[in-house]
Amino acid sequence: MAQAYVMEDTLLPMGFLAICVVAATLFLFKRNDHLPLQNGKAPMELLYTNAKARFLVGAADMLKSGFGKARKSFFLMTDTGPRYIVPPEYAQELQNHRNLTSDGIIDERLQAHIPGLEVFQFDSYHGKLARRTIRKKLRGPPLEGLTLTMVKETGLTIAEICTDNPEWREIGVRDIALPVLSRVFTAAFLGEELSRNKDWLRKFGEYSTAASLAAEQLRFWPEPLRPLVHWVLPTFRKLRSDLTETCNMVASVLQQRKTDDRGMGPREGYPTFVLEDWLDELSGGKEFDPALIHMTLFVVGVHTASDMLTQVIYDLCDRDELVNDIRNEITAVIAEDGELKKGSMDKLKLLDSVMKESQRLKPANIAAMGRKANKDFILPDGTRIFKGEQLLVPGFHMWDESFYPNPQEFVPDRFLKMRQSPGQEDLHQCVSTSANHLGFGHGVHACPGRFFAVHQLKITSSAQAWDYVSRQHVWKDLYSQTPGEQSALKQLN
Numbered sequence: 262m263a264q265a266y267v268m269e270d271t272l273l274p275m276g277f278l279a280i281c282v283v284a285a286t287l288f289l290f291k292r293n294d295h296l297p298l299q300n301g302k303a304p305m306e307l308l309y310t311n312a313k314a315r316f317l318v319g320a321a322d323m324l325k326s327g328f329g330k331a332r333k334s335f336f337l338m339t340d341t342g343p344r345y346i347v348p349p350e351y352a353q354e355l356q357n358h359r360n361l362t363s364d365g366i367i368d369e370r371l372q373a374h375i376p377g378l379e380v381f382q383f384d385s386y387h388g389k390l391a392r393r394t395i396r397k398k399l400r401g402p403p404l405e406g407l408t409l410t411m412v413k414e415t416g417l418t419i420a421e422i423c424t425d426n427p428e429w430r431e432i433g434v435r436d437i438a439l440p441v442l443s444r445v446f447t448a449a450f451l452g453e454e455l456s457r458n459k460d461w462l463r464k465f466g467e468y469s470t471a472a473s474l475a476a477e478q479l480r481f482w483p484e485p486l487r488p489l490v491h492w493v494l495p496t497f498r499k500l501r502s503d504l505t506e507t508c509n510m511v512a513s514v515l516q517q518r519k520t521d522d523r524g525m526g527p528r529e530g531y532p533t534f535v536l537e538d539w540l541d542e543l544s545g546g547k548e549f550d551p552a553l554i555h556m557t558l559f560v561v562g563v564h565t566a567s568d569m570l571t572q573v574i575y576d577l578c579d580r581d582e583l584v585n586d587i588r589n590e591i592t593a594v595i596a597e598d599g600e601l602k603k604g605s606m607d608k609l610k611l612l613d614s615v616m617k618e619s620q621r622l623k624p625a626n627i628a629a630m631g632r633k634a635n636k637d638f639i640l641p642d643g644t645r646i647f648k649g650e651q652l653l654v655p656g657f658h659m660w661d662e663s664f665y666p667n668p669q670e671f672v673p674d675r676f677l678k679m680r681q682s683p684g685q686e687d688l689h690q691c692v693s694t695s696a697n698h699l700g701f702g703h704g705v706h707a708c709p710g711r712f713f714a715v716h717q718l719k720i721t722s723s724a725q726a727w728d729y730v731s732r733q734h735v736w737k738d739l740y741s742q743t744p745g746e747q748s749a750l751k752q753l754n
């Protein structure tokens with residue numbers, strides 16, 4: 262009898278031990294199946310902090326050299342963690358792959374679980390509602406209907422920033438791009454009351470700039486420490502209070518709007534989107550915080566768009582003839598339509614091509630299509646990707662001779678000409694994505710905000726639009742060196 266008890270007593274721990282051994286073997290087997298990290302820790306380095314920093318500085322070379330002659334996937338420690346780097350020729354096959362998702366990508370990169378960075382929560386109920394709303398509503402007729410609002414606000418903002426001072430002055434391109442887009446975004450969603458509110462613009466500018474920098478700063482801390490360390494970093498204290506303050510400002514406009522004209526449609530003469538109505542419609546009756554979702558859209562959209570606008574302006578600099586051609590294109594469209602309005606933007610085909618070319622040469626990121634496996638699967642080169650692992654596709658095709666002749670050259674009408682080939686009209690617009698142009702990503706998770714961004718950027722980057730309302734401003738001698746250098750727009754009244 263006593264022996265039987267001993268048997269039972271030993272069976273349990275032994276069984277547990279056996280399970281542990283099997284689990285450990287499976288785990289080890291899984292780790293061993295990883296490709297080796299191409300840029301791991303240097304001798305004496307305990308953490309990956311330096312490897313991540315080295316990636317930030319040398320990403321282009323690491324991505325290029327990693328494929329080797331075999332052009333196979335490889336494994337790299339990026340600033341956001343380990344990623345499989347997949348040959349660009351797989352982009353088409355992976356674009357709608359059923360075992361890949363974008364869930365968790367933005368949240369993880371931008372540390373959305375940390376208080377103060379909730380605006381980056383794209384996987385929460387709020388975030389999914391935001392994604393759905395952008396995808397379904399921020400394109401087509403609602404966008405077209407807001408053209409005049411955006412044109413007016415752009416003109417007024419530029420007139421304000423540049424003033425009518427007749428003296429030559431230098432104005433940093435970014436000093437214009439960010440305020441203009443913040444104002445136009447605000448005007449489009451919340452109306453002039455907030456878009457003209459200097460306190461809002463300052464607070465929003467401070468919060469949105471600090472939020473992505475803070476997320477980047479936190480990524481360099483070891484993961485287990487991150488939920489603790491932010492409580493003692495002063496940046497995060499300010500972020501939390503700025504987010505509360507900006508959300509309160511948005512909420513008060515929404516409350517006022519609810520009392521004033523909710524359900525009555527856009528206000529005469531100065532319409533805005535009605536995001537809160539769209540959210541109501543798509544939320545299926547569940548509760549949500551409309552102010553936070555507005556902030557999410559603003560923070561994600563304004564900075565990406567202002568990067569692109571800055572680059573487009575750099576590319577227009579020193580190209581007087583091109584600026585002239587764009588002006589002529591806009592003048593012709595205004596002559597035809599009476600003003601820039603519904604449908605006018607589609608007719609700006611040279612400007613569309615210039616923007617796409619600018620993005621081709623200098624996209625926001627050197628690699629795109631960040632995806633996570635929701636199931637194990639095997640890449641065409643035989644690399645096994647395990648559930649939960651992430652991959653990236655470098656945008657090398659954008660600078661590849663076989664897809665773009667003279668790939669290093671800025672050819673303003675490159676895409677305009679491509680659109681003129683039979684059957685190609687819709688394939689090379691600035692909003693079209695492809696495996697050879699990853700400026701907005703590609704496939705089912707391509708940027709859903711691109712229709713709004715391109716519409717808005719066409720307005721703000723068009724030389725004529727800069728001049729459209731104020732009329733006194735003549736942009737002359739647009740000049741610049743390479744991005745990153747002290748560059749400026751010179752303005753002559």
Ligand code: HEM
Nearest residue numbers: 363562565566569630631700701702703706707708710714
């Ligand atoms: C010029 C401006 C912009 C650029 C260059 C840009 C670029 C991108 C890129 C490269 C992606 C990843 C796509 C992929 O992985 O395939 C993305 C995703 C996304 N973008 Fe944009 N974007 C811009 C503007 C906007 C705006 C204005 C909004 C919102 C109003 C927005 C909302 C989003 C969202 C929600 C996603 C995640 C989509 C998903 O994972 O399903 N973007 N964007």
